Every structure is written in C-alpha cells, then in structure tokens.
Amino acid sequence: MKKRLTILVLILILIIPQINLAASKSKQEDNFEVELREGPIRDQNIFVPTKNGVQRATYEEALTIEELEKKSLDQLTSAYLLGDYDTGTILEAKDIDTVRAMASTSKLVSIYLVFDAIKAGKISLEDKVTMDAASAAIKGSNFDAKAGEVYTVKELIEAALVVSANDAINALAIHVAGNVDNFVQMMNEKCQALGLKNAIMINPHGLTKYAGEEEALYNRMSAREMFELARHLIKDYPQILDYTSMACINRPDRDYIGYSTNPALGIIEGVDGLKTGYTNAAGRCMIATGINKNSKSPMRIIGITLGCKNDWARYVAVKKIVEKGFKEYVLEDMADPKKALKEIEIPDGRPQKIGAYPDRAVKIIKRADDKVEVSYKIDENLTYPIKRGQSLGKAIYYKNGKEIQVVDLIAKEEVKEPFLLQKIQILIRNIFRDIKNDKKETQEKEVLEK
Structure with missing residues (x-):
C-alpha cells in the first residue's frame, strides 16, 4: 500500500506542472486573442492616412473627421492659399503675407540646392554619403540612420521628401556645402534669388532652435512665398514629384519601412506632392500639389494650409482646399501662339489674307458659371508690306464683363506688294x-x- 501511494504521488508530481503549463499557455493564447480584439477595428467606408499608410478609418477616426469637416478653412487653419501652378494666380487665400514658422516645409529649399548641385555637376545621385554623428543624432522625423552608415544621394533625397527625415537632409547639406553653416548661407541666398524677401533660413531641416528660455529661432517665410517656392521648384525640377509621389520607403536590408507624411497621397486622386511640416512654432502645415485631370486643360494646383492644431485638422484642411481647387476651378487654353485667332484681309497684298497669331499663350482659370469672351481690335489701314512679327492688333479677354488679359496679335508671314x-x-x-x-x-x- 505504501509503495502504491508513493507511485501515485510521483505521478501527480509529473502531471501537475504539465497541467499548469497547458493552462498557462491557454491563458496566454486567450490574452493574445483579447489583445487582437482590442486593437483598432478599421471597418469604416472611408480611407484615412495612418502611421502604416492609407487604411480604412476606425469608428472613432470617422467621427473625428466628420466633426472637423463641419468647420471652415478659416477655423481649421491660421493661414491658407489655393493657387494655380501654371499662371501663378492665387484663387483663394487667408492671411498669406504674415511671415510664419514653416517647419519641415523648409526642406524644399534644401532640396532645391541639392538639385542645383546635381545640375551643376558638383554631385550626383549615385554619390556615396557617410552618415555623420551630428546628423544621425538629430531628433524628430528620421530615417533611423546610424553614424558611419553609407547611403546614396538619391536614397537621402527619398528619405528627406517621403518621411521628412532630418538626418538625411542634414547629411545632404554637408555633402553639398562642406558644412551646415555654408549650406544655410546658400539657402538664404537661394531664397533671395527667388524673390522670397521675407524668408530666413537657420538650418536645413526646419526644427526650432532655442537660443534661450524665451527666444526661439526657426526657418520662416509667408504663405505667398511658400507658393512661389513650390512653383519655382516644380518648374525647375519636375522630377521632385517622382519622389513626393512615393507612398513609402521599404528597406528590408535595414528592417526599415517608413510611410509618406503626405496625408492626401493615395486618398485624393491626382495629388502627387509636396511637403508636410510640424513644430510647436509652426503647428501642422502642408504644401500640397496635384493635377486636376478633369479640367479642360490639365491644371496643377498648389494648396497651402498653415497652423493646424493636430494631424486630423491638417488632413481635413488639406482635403478641403485641394478638393475645392479640383471641383470649382478649370483651366482653359484660350490662345496658342501656334494657332491663328483671326484671319485679316490685306487689300491688294500678296497674299490678301493672313492669320493673326497671339504672341503668347493665354490660359484663363474660371469657375463653371464664369462667362469668358474675347474681342479683337485690329489696326486700321493695314496694307503691304507687312513683315513677320509685325503687330496687327490686339485680342482682349473678358471674364464676367471685366477685362482680364490683353494679348498682341502678330503676323507670322510676310505680305508683299503685288506683281x-x-x-x-x-x-x-x-x-x-x-x-x-x-x-x-x-x-x-x-x-x-x-
């Protein structure tokens, strides 16, 4: 009996830990299932920007957006601008001449200089750049680069524009100019050359520099100047849109994936850039751009929102201004220098009829209900001889009865005296x-x- 009892005790000693282990494992699995169920449930019928790219919204996110959409752009921003890239026309605006902190949108100035250096042959996209310790230590949005790691210029441009990497743009600044101070001087010279008279640059990335307890220094310019900066940059280096239209950077070799900071990318059709920014001084800001393919002539708009209080307010503000530009405005080609606007008779000339060509292209931005008309004022007593390029008169364009543009009409062929x-x-x-x-x-x- 004693022997049997001993055997039973031994069996229980062996079995009980296994039971506890199984129970523990089962409990862990149950907890895992609970954690899964408690994660964000993305089941709404709208897509939103998230830290992991564009996804369906959660119920709470959808409610937040619904409430923010009830607010006007005036309420969502401290300043905004909607403009046409091609003509430079400012369509709608609020407080665009106040000079403000611009945070990481100032990386556009830095990238401008990088492209300038590539164009001049001073550097190339395939140049190898060793990440320095100072750049790697910069806080904020980063590429998670470590000191001593080597990247190409192209990889650092991608990082600066897609994930707004401060380490990447600082390393590029040193590669271009030798040191940050030289590069900042180049930034300020570039701004002045572009006519951005109020712009002040203090670093390549846009982070605030605190000089004391009360004094804060930061890159700054007005919304109007940001608009001109974006126009010049896209015109001079349209390849920037190849970078800013990237949804993410995926580097499996580094176990790194970073998604675009642009909240409108992949959500609003046609949006392909340009740059976000955030600091306490600037609030959430954004310079967005995209092409309205539904316009009679493809129309690139630039929408700027400044001083938004949080990420969702910025997202809604950007969405409002871009969609407003796409829905309410169209660009029409009214005159093409290669096409005659009118035929003019030259009595007894050789030939006796010639085309009157505009000396430049005429594009007019209009709303759907705007009425655009044109009248012609042809020079009196036109007679031979007429030379190529000679003025024949003017075409005058009106929108809703108001004169908006005048273009010279010229001859593109000679009119000689008869035989x-x-x-x-x-x-x-x-x-x-x-x-x-x-x-x-x-x-x-x-x-x-x-």
Missing part, C-alpha cells in the same frame, strides 16, 4: 469700280432732283 501684272489688274479693277460708283451717285442725284 506688275497684279498692279495692272488692280488698277483696271479700281477704274471700273470708280466708274460704277460715279454712275450710281449720278442716278441717286437724278432721283433726288425729280
């Missing part, structure tokens, strides 16, 4: 015309006398 035989024919024709006119006048006079 001798033509001159004789013209002389005979004129003689018979005069005889006919004299006879008609005589008959009319006789009728009056009777």
Whole structure:
C-alpha cells in the first residue's frame, strides 16, 4: 500500500506542472486573442492616412473627421492659399503675407540646392554619403540612420521628401556645402534669388532652435512665398514629384519601412506632392500639389494650409482646399501662339489674307458659371508690306464683363506688294469700280432732283 501511494504521488508530481503549463499557455493564447480584439477595428467606408499608410478609418477616426469637416478653412487653419501652378494666380487665400514658422516645409529649399548641385555637376545621385554623428543624432522625423552608415544621394533625397527625415537632409547639406553653416548661407541666398524677401533660413531641416528660455529661432517665410517656392521648384525640377509621389520607403536590408507624411497621397486622386511640416512654432502645415485631370486643360494646383492644431485638422484642411481647387476651378487654353485667332484681309497684298497669331499663350482659370469672351481690335489701314512679327492688333479677354488679359496679335508671314501684272489688274479693277460708283451717285442725284 505504501509503495502504491508513493507511485501515485510521483505521478501527480509529473502531471501537475504539465497541467499548469497547458493552462498557462491557454491563458496566454486567450490574452493574445483579447489583445487582437482590442486593437483598432478599421471597418469604416472611408480611407484615412495612418502611421502604416492609407487604411480604412476606425469608428472613432470617422467621427473625428466628420466633426472637423463641419468647420471652415478659416477655423481649421491660421493661414491658407489655393493657387494655380501654371499662371501663378492665387484663387483663394487667408492671411498669406504674415511671415510664419514653416517647419519641415523648409526642406524644399534644401532640396532645391541639392538639385542645383546635381545640375551643376558638383554631385550626383549615385554619390556615396557617410552618415555623420551630428546628423544621425538629430531628433524628430528620421530615417533611423546610424553614424558611419553609407547611403546614396538619391536614397537621402527619398528619405528627406517621403518621411521628412532630418538626418538625411542634414547629411545632404554637408555633402553639398562642406558644412551646415555654408549650406544655410546658400539657402538664404537661394531664397533671395527667388524673390522670397521675407524668408530666413537657420538650418536645413526646419526644427526650432532655442537660443534661450524665451527666444526661439526657426526657418520662416509667408504663405505667398511658400507658393512661389513650390512653383519655382516644380518648374525647375519636375522630377521632385517622382519622389513626393512615393507612398513609402521599404528597406528590408535595414528592417526599415517608413510611410509618406503626405496625408492626401493615395486618398485624393491626382495629388502627387509636396511637403508636410510640424513644430510647436509652426503647428501642422502642408504644401500640397496635384493635377486636376478633369479640367479642360490639365491644371496643377498648389494648396497651402498653415497652423493646424493636430494631424486630423491638417488632413481635413488639406482635403478641403485641394478638393475645392479640383471641383470649382478649370483651366482653359484660350490662345496658342501656334494657332491663328483671326484671319485679316490685306487689300491688294500678296497674299490678301493672313492669320493673326497671339504672341503668347493665354490660359484663363474660371469657375463653371464664369462667362469668358474675347474681342479683337485690329489696326486700321493695314496694307503691304507687312513683315513677320509685325503687330496687327490686339485680342482682349473678358471674364464676367471685366477685362482680364490683353494679348498682341502678330503676323507670322510676310505680305508683299503685288506683281506688275497684279498692279495692272488692280488698277483696271479700281477704274471700273470708280466708274460704277460715279454712275450710281449720278442716278441717286437724278432721283433726288425729280
């Protein structure tokens, strides 16, 4: 009996830990299932920007957006601007001349200089850049680069524009100019060359520099100047859009994946750039751009929102201003220098009819209900000889009855004097015309006398 009891105790000693282990494992699995169920449930019918890219919204996110969409752009921002890239026309705006902190949107100035250096042949996209310790230590949005790691210029441009990497843009600044101070001087010179008179740059990335307890230094310019900066940059280096339209950077070799900071990318069709920013001094800001493909002529707009209080407010503000630009405005090609606007008669000339061509393209931005008209003012007593490029008159464009543009009309072919035989024919024709006119006048006079 004693022996049997001993065996039973031994069996229990062996079995009980296994039971506890199984129970523990089961409990862990149950907890895992609970954690899964307690994670964000993304089941709403709208897509939103998240730290992991564009996804369906959670119920709470959808409610937040719904409430923010009830607010106006005036309420969501401290300043905003909607403008046309091609013509430079500012369509809608609020407080665009106040000079403000611009946070990481100032990376556009830095990237401008990088592209300038590539164009000048000073550096190339395939140059190898060793990440320095100072750049790697910069806080804020980063590429998680470590000191001593080597990247190409192209990889650092991607990081600076897609994930707003401060370490990447600082390393590029040193590669271009030798040190940060030289690069900042170049930034300020570039701003002045572009006519951005209020712009002040203190670093390549846009982070606030605290000089004391009360003094804060930061990159700054007005919303109007940000608009001009974006226009110049896209015009000079349209390849920037190849970078800013990237949804993410995926580097499996580094176990790194970073998604674009642009909240409108992948959500609003046509959006392909440009740059976000955030500091306490600047609030959440954004310079967005995209092409309205539904316009009669493809129309690139630039929408700027500044001083938003949080990420969702910025997202809604950007969405409002971009969609407003796409829905309410169209760009129409009214005149093309390669196409004659009007045919003009040149009596007795050779030839006797020529086309009147605009000396430049005319594009007009209009709302759907705007009425655009054109009138022509042709120079009086036009006669041969006429030279190529000679002015023939003007085309005047009106929108809703208000004059908005005047374009010169020019000749693109010569009008010469007629040949001798033509001159004789013209002389005979004129003689018979005069005889006919004299006879008609005589008959009319006789009728009056009777």
